[in-house]
Amino acid sequence: MGLIEKKVRFSPIGYTRYLKGLKKTYMMFRQGKLLESLAVKSWEIAPGNTTISKKAYFLENQLERVTGSAYTDDPHAVMHGGISIVHNPTLAYLLKNIWMINGSIYKGLHQFQLHHKSKLSSKMNYFPPVIFDTEIKNASIYSSYDGNEFFGLWLTDDCTNYKLAAVEGTPITTDIFTSPHMLEYESLLNMNPYRTNAVYLKDAVFFDDDWGNNKKKQEIFNSNKELLLSKFASNSHPGVFILRRNSGKTRIMLNEIEIAELMREKYGFKIVDVTQQSVQEIIAACAGAGIIAGIEGSHLMHGLMVLEPGASVLTLQPPNRFCGVLKITTDMQDLNYAFVVGIQKEENFYINFEEVEKTLSLLRF
Incomplete structure (x- = not known):
């Protein structure tokens, strides 16, 4: 762990963003090349490797319904698989004399x-601190912009990077509102970050793998999975439908409850609700599941955190926002990925249950 000292420092650096042309702003995600240019030292944590993507399970003509996509440039190519995926190495970068203020890292310009x-509150945005009473030597930054934006990426990327950060120094993250689910996972995964909005870092290590899933990252993800499974019984059962309701980025499935109930009645699925239940309750239901089903979204990552190889994920996709990001994780974990594209109804969508059943049959369920 790094050394945390109480030492008063003064800096107006948080206000330099008001000076146009002086400071460039970036999101802290996939910034390896820029970090390397600012680092005093960089090194490889883990080598890269190449994998071949798997074909998804889906009915004929489903992709023809897709009218828009999110974070998936070519749904046809991604879902048909057979693509050579290059997973970049995990690199570490040591930067010196860093200011961390209100959720931003400041280094030079x-x-x-x-x-x-x-x-952040509007007050914190307009009046960043200028007096700092905490200084850390040997810090490590594991959290990312996209991890703080998307719960699923927080579980796959930030929680794996935390394990790397804990080796290099004091794991640091920004002190913002954190959902109860995230705090529960931190406890279950033995994560104990130092949260702050005002600190001076004498030395800070950053990590980047350009959103890859190399073997080292898989190993860390698997160790998190094993840690979770060690705390919950994983008796085999048909599956779990995870209700999304209106959580996260809005995409409303008009017959979500109806589909969930039909899967419970006809196939013995359990139903969990991420808006009402704790992580412990959700994982206890998902452990041992043959299939995790629900509207496409980060909430399904609760199930992916404990699914064992050979199990399946069935995503119900809005036609105007088709997303294949979860397939990155299912491919990494040797899981089957299946989907049904819904039918648009004004701004929302609904799912044909007969198509769900036919897709389940493709999974030999």
């Missing part, structure tokens, strides 16, 4: 945002 400014 660069500002790196760890989260959107909307996650």
